[in-house]
Amino acid sequence: MQRIFSGVQPTGNLHLGNYLGAIRNWVHLQHDYECIFCMVDMHAITLWQDPKDLLHNTREVAAGMIAAGIDAEKQILFNQSMVPAHAQLAWVFNCVARIGWLNRMTQFKDKAGKHKENASVGLYAYPNLMSADILIYKATHVPVGEDQKQHLELARDTAQKxxxxxxxxxxxxxxxxxxxxxxxxxxxxxxxxxxxxSDESDYSRINMTDDADTIALKIRKAKTDPLPLPETIEGLTERPEADNLVGIFAALSDLEKAAVLERFAGKPFSEFKQDLTDLAVSVLGPINSEMKRLMADPSHIDAVLHRGAERANAIAEPILKDVYDIVGFLRP
Structure with missing residues (x-):
């Protein structure tokens, strides 16, 4: 079976974008692939993290993934720092990847901003660790968003080199x-x-920890425009807020945008938002409840992650040994 690796940073609340853009897809993929899912806490500290917050967030992200449907018994779920081979292979890749490759990484430029001289070395070399995350398991496929495609291309270049x-x-x-x-x-x-x-306004997003009343309030306050919903997808052009809400409704209901517009064409946003609220609560409400149950017993989450790390290490360690033999390192 082909193998998937994917990771998520434990740097704050999981939100609707994480769920629709990644976690829900991971739940579907686990039926067709061998899956390795990881809280990438080593990536998280490329920017300053309060240690207590990082620990809490690691558990919360794990709880969110399990609550959303990740089967941590059949698949592998762990936090990155429990498997030393990630960092060990990353050093080898630091000596394989080229400076010019890293200089082209747009995410470093975005995160470092105008003060790149003060950015951590870890933030700069982040893509090499990401390459190691994937290749230490010889993963064949990686679910990525548009903003991560460049990093996957670097992983492919590094593997090839x-x-x-x-x-x-x-x-x-x-x-x-x-x-x-x-x-x-x-x-x-x-x-x-x-x-x-990272958006300062909590009203900019729906968190997976939000209850039904909070979800309803945020959708009601979501920015729209004064026009009714259009009949066609072309009618969403230059209407980014309308396009976003229609896309969310489509994803939550497993429909195409065209089908959503056929249902709501000509209707005001007040009516559409009520239906979107009901839909979002029906999908996210059970996840929210299960997350709260899991977070009430952190020792259970820790045990799940420890078991996952043992299984991850069992795959990673032989691959790292082979890498060391290829490179010419003398091993015990």
């Missing part, structure tokens, strides 16, 4: 998997910006 440098056919070239009508969920306050946990 390693194979070429050492004259081996060792690492596969992982393929991207991109899904869904609402794979890029936008802010409720600005339909041109991606929904983000």
């Amino acid at each position: 390693f194979n070429s440098d050492y004259g081996v056919d060792f690492f596969p070239l992982p393929e991207p998997l991109i899904f869904g009508a609402a794979r890029r969920v936008m802010s409720f306050r600005d339909g041109t910006k991606k929904m983000s946990k």
